[in-house]
Amino acid sequence: MAYDSSDPSSPQRDRFILSKGHACVAVYAVLALRGFFPKKSLEEYGADFSMFMNHISHHVPGVEFSTGSLGHGLPFAVGKALACRMRGEKWRVYAVLSDGELDEGSNWEAFMFAAHHHLDRLTAIIDYNRLQSLGSVQDTLEIEPLAKKLHAFGWSVIEVDGHDHQALIETLSHSDESKRPRAVIAHTTKGKGVGFMENEVLWHYRNPSDEELAVALSELGFDA
Amino acid sequence: MRNAFIKELTARAALDDSIVLVVGDLGFGVVEEFARRFPSRFYNAGVAEQNMIGLCAGLASEGYHVFAYSIANFPTFRCAEQLRNDVDYHNLPVTIVSVGGGLAYGNLGYSHHAIQDFALMRVLPNMLIAAPGDPQETRACLNYLLANPQPSYLRLGKSGEQEYHSSSPEVYPGTLVPIPSLSSGPSDKLLVTTGGGLGVAAAWLRDGLFENYAVASMPLWGMSWKLTQSSILSNFSHITTVEDHISDAGFGSWLLECSVACSASVSIEVRALDRSVLGMVGTQRSLMTRGGLA
Numbered sequence: 001m002a003y004d005s006s007d008p009s010s011p012q013r014d015r016f017i018l019s020k021g022h023a024c025v026a027v028y029a030v031l032a033l034r035g036f037f038p039k040k041s042l043e044e045y046g047a048d049f050s051m052f053m054n055h056i057s058h059h060v061p062g063v064e065f066s067t068g069s070l071g072h073g074l075p076f077a078v079g080k081a082l083a084c085r086m087r088g089e090k091w092r093v094y095a096v097l098s099d100g101e102l103d104e105g106s107n108w109e110a111f112m113f114a115a116h117h118h119l120d121r122l123t124a125i126i127d128y129n130r131l132q133s134l135g136s137v138q139d140t141l142e143i144e145p146l147a148k149k150l151h152a153f154g155w156s157v158i159e160v161d162g163h164d165h166q167a168l169i170e171t172l173s174h175s176d177e178s179k180r181p182r183a184v185i186a187h188t189t190k191g192k193g194v195g196f197m198e199n200e201v202l203w204h205y206r207n208p209s210d211e212e213l214a215v216a217l218s219e220l221g222f223d224a
Numbered sequence: 225m226r227n228a229f230i231k232e233l234t235a236r237a238a239l240d241d242s243i244v245l246v247v248g249d250l251g252f253g254v255v256e257e258f259a260r261r262f263p264s265r266f267y268n269a270g271v272a273e274q275n276m277i278g279l280c281a282g283l284a285s286e287g288y289h290v291f292a293y294s295i296a297n298f299p300t301f302r303c304a305e306q307l308r309n310d311v312d313y314h315n316l317p318v319t320i321v322s323v324g325g326g327l328a329y330g331n332l333g334y335s336h337h338a339i340q341d342f343a344l345m346r347v348l349p350n351m352l353i354a355a356p357g358d359p360q361e362t363r364a365c366l367n368y369l370l371a372n373p374q375p376s377y378l379r380l381g382k383s384g385e386q387e388y389h390s391s392s393p394e395v396y397p398g399t400l401v402p403i404p405s406l407s408s409g410p411s412d413k414l415l416v417t418t419g420g421g422l423g424v425a426a427a428w429l430r431d432g433l434f435e436n437y438a439v440a441s442m443p444l445w446g447m448s449w450k451l452t453q454s455s456i457l458s459n460f461s462h463i464t465t466v467e468d469h470i471s472d473a474g475f476g477s478w479l480l481e482c483s484v485a486c487s488a489s490v491s492i493e494v495r496a497l498d499r500s501v502l503g504m505v506g507t508q509r510s511l512m513t514r515g516g517l518a
Contacts, residue, residue, distance in 0.1 A: 058314060064285070066313060069305055075275040076310055079282015086264060087286075106306075109275030117267075 019073020357422025
């Protein structure tokens with residue numbers, strides 16, 4: 001992505017929208033590592049009156065859009081991609097959605113609009129971990145065949161291992177000449193790398209105890 | 225009002241390329257000239273109001289002043305959370321335009337009766353409600369919004385409204401707009417209207433009611449302007465408000481809250497639609513009568 005941490009509003013930056021706003025800690029951490037604000041600020045996460053709210057906040061430097069309620073990010077990203085096209089500019093818009101979030105009809109409205117207007121600077125990345133709030137996606141509202149559905153909606157669709165960074169880099173840097181918006185279905189595992197967390201809905205809600213944190217960090221190869 | 229709006233917007237769009245018009249598959253016979261003259265700044269989002277408001281917010285975040293045009297409750301209640309989170313919270317210059325405010329679409333039934341919309345829009349902290357009472361106020365409100373882009377709700381009637389101003393008046397949020405054609409002179413009693421209440425008040429005055437009242441409208445108001453009402457409230461001993469909205473959480477309710485907040489001694493009477501009209505179908509006139517506003 002094109003960005004300038006010293007000028008988060010740089011006109012030619014690429015735009016990133018986290019529609020699954022509950023995953024904000026990952027974005028906050030990346031922005032701190034990339035110099036948008038001091039890493040020490042992360043300690044304010046969730047504190048009284050902090051800008052680091054538990055769903056992504058546009059008050060944080062580098063964050064384009066606040067979300068939390070699902071189904072809002074893609075329509076907003078569509079508006080940005082449309083603005084890019086209207087101005088004849090070359091920056092890109094990336095939106096990360098969850099799989100459970102696809103239950104929201106607003107996403108499918110946005111899928112239709114983006115394809116109808118050939119918004120080829122727009123990429124939607126779907127974090128497909130197959131779990132949502134009360135159980136599996138399959139048992140809640142089946143979204144398969146997802147790739148076929150998105151293709152039928154007029155999108156260029158690529159499936160990738162969401163934990164394979166090199167594959168993600170190659171996919172996202174691949175030039176697509178189809179004039180279609182692009183959907184990247186990223187197959188992931190919730191809690192990846194921590195045995196007692198993997199594929200457990202519980203860890204959508206719970207904070208680990210000190211002991212659990214030590215085990216998790218150890219399994220991930222960090223010093224506790 | 226609808227025609228005054230689109231004519232003015234089209235004229236201004238020729239001078240300001242930040243103006244974009246997005247419609248929710250409505251506006252037949254209204255929006256065509258704008259679409260023809262400015263095809264790169266006109267989009268039909270289809271029958272999909274949630275995406276429409278979300279993409280309007282995205283466009284606005286890139287520097288456009290976006291007008292989202294639809295009718296009745298479709299661009300408000302249908303997409304209330306997009307208005308709250310995407311537009312108002314991010315303080316973006318999106319103007320929601322709803323044609324058919326009040327009971328203008330009376331025969332079309334409950335789905336098309338926009339008589340609870342103030343209640344929704346006035347709880348959004350950055351939202352400026354623009355409810356003109358005639359075509360001249362419509363032009364004035366639109367010009368104010370174009371000069372001051374912000375989250376805003378332009379609530380229009382439909383067509384054929386009488387003009388009560390001889391020219392476009394000066395309008396500012398939370399400020400009274402005198403109606404010289406209806407006022408008999410200075411008074412410590414005020415009849416104040418918003419939106420279609422102006423036509424109702426004019427009919428009452430023609431019938432000899434509210435003699436010796438000063439008459440004004442307040443087409444621009446909202447949460448941010450509550451505390452500025454103390455200076456207005458202190459000028460009158462009695463105020464009667466008129467609106468084509470139910471009495472719950474409407475304009476009169478807003479002014480009552482203002483008077484409590486500033487401990488004003490003025491007495492306030494709210495003249496609004498009675499809730500018994502909810503769910504009824506009929507002409508605008510017959511429903512207004514049934515609702516207590518004729």
